[in-house]
Amino acid sequence: MGEWQPSSERFPNGIEEVIDYIRSKGMVPGLWLEIEVMGIKCPLASQLPDDWFFTRHGKRVINSDRYHLDFTNPAVRKYADSVVDRLVKQYGVGYIKMDYNITTGIGTDHAADSYGDGLLNHNRAYLKWLDAVFQRYPELVIENCGSGGMRHDYAMLQRHSIQSMTDQTDYVRNGNIAAVGASVVTPEQCAIWSYPLKDGDDEEVIFNMVNAMLVRIHQSGLLNEVTGHRLDLVKEGIATYKHYRDQIPSLLPVWPTGLGQIDDSWFSYGLHGHGEMYLAVWRGVGGVATQSIDLTAYGKVATIKQVYPTNDELISYAVVGNKLAVNFPRERVARLYKVEFK
Known part of the structure; x- marks a missing residue:
């Protein structure tokens, strides 16, 4: 950590072998860095x-x-520049997950009037360094992971197009966080993990996918071990997302049932604009099986259609006046709807 050279044990044929394979599949290869740190x-x-x-x-x-x-x-x-240059020029990397797994406390007193002065000077210098990187490589995507979302602000997000929101590993709680993420980060920058479990069921996959489908999908999990219909649900979720993802920056985040708390049993979040709304509804742990969501504040409802998943034998929903009435008969269930207004 700090030299950022590929391990010959992990990559006996060179890291280029893996990167070239990714590129051969029409994808953009990425690597993980903590450029501000060096292991002791x-x-x-x-x-x-x-x-x-x-x-x-x-x-x-x-x-x-x-x-x-x-x-x-x-x-x-200059050293940090050399690392990024090598990743981009030698390896052909187009995405960097920039992490920051350190808590330095109050700053540094080297060449500074105080610890805080030293910290502020570093922050400003780092931002200028980022600006220079993007000037050299305007197509490079650098995610601000920032300790799994613990360090993010809009000085950073003026530069970065994507922010890792959380490293939460409970997919139900991840849904609670996803449902309110757009209250602090723009939806098009707010990256939420979708990580189908190796031994989960269909509803667990659907829940994971819905968590990320109204923000920025961070697709993860052991997808090589997710098979059959469960893998088809991942594919369907991504395919559905591609139909509207270009609209996300122009849509307004809304919370028809209010901003939720971390362990609420029911929660919802939508993107509204131009006579339509994409609305995610979750039932976490506990609560009753039915929920009525009033959409009057956004217009007069014309139609509501479930867009993910398309084939569904578990839940039922109906339009009752200007309300979406849903019945989720079990816990840990999520669905995505498209609402059209008159």
């Missing part, structure tokens, strides 16, 4: 002067077995 066991760390790193009282700041690089140092920025 990284051989390079012992060769570098202290002014490369955050320091306090003359000692390097250590957190999670990592040092924090100080981007006010031109040599640090």
Whole structure:
């Protein structure tokens, strides 16, 4: 961690073999980085002067077995440039998942009036470095993962097109988070994991897919071990998403049943605009089997159609006046609807 060279043990034929295979499938290969950190066991760390790193009282700041690089140092920025250049030019990477799994505390006192001054100077230098990267590679996508969403703000998101919202591993709670994510991050930037489980059922796959289908899909999970109809549901979800994803930046996030809490039994979230709405409805854990969602605030309902999944033998729904009435007879169920207004 810090040298960012491929492991010969993990990639005995070179990392290019994997990257070329991804590209051969018509996809854009990506790699994961923590460009602001260097592992304390990284051989390079012992060769570098202290002014490369955050320091306090003359000692390097250590957190999670990592040092924090100080981007006010031109040599640090030059080194970071060399890493990105190698990934893009040598490996042909078009996507970088930029992580940040460190908590440095109050900052650095190197060449600064205070710890906070040192931290602010680093932040500003890092943003300028990002600007320069995007000037060199305007087509490069850099996701602001930021410790699974713990470090994100709109100074970062002025640059990054995608923000990892959370590393939540409970897919039901991930739905609770997804349903309110657009209240703090624009839907087209808000990336939510969809990770069908190896040994789950159809409803678990559907729930996972709906979690991400009104924001930015982060498709994950052991898809090579998801088979049969469950894999078909993943494909269907992505195919459905492609029909409207280009509209997401122009649609307005709405919450017909209000902003939910982390363990609410029912929750909903929609994207509204131009006489239509895409509406996700979830039943998590607990609660009754029926729910009525009033859509009067958005117009007069003409039709409501379930768009994912298209084949459904479990749930029922109906239009009752200006309300969507749903019956989800079991827990951990989610559906996606398209509402058209008169």
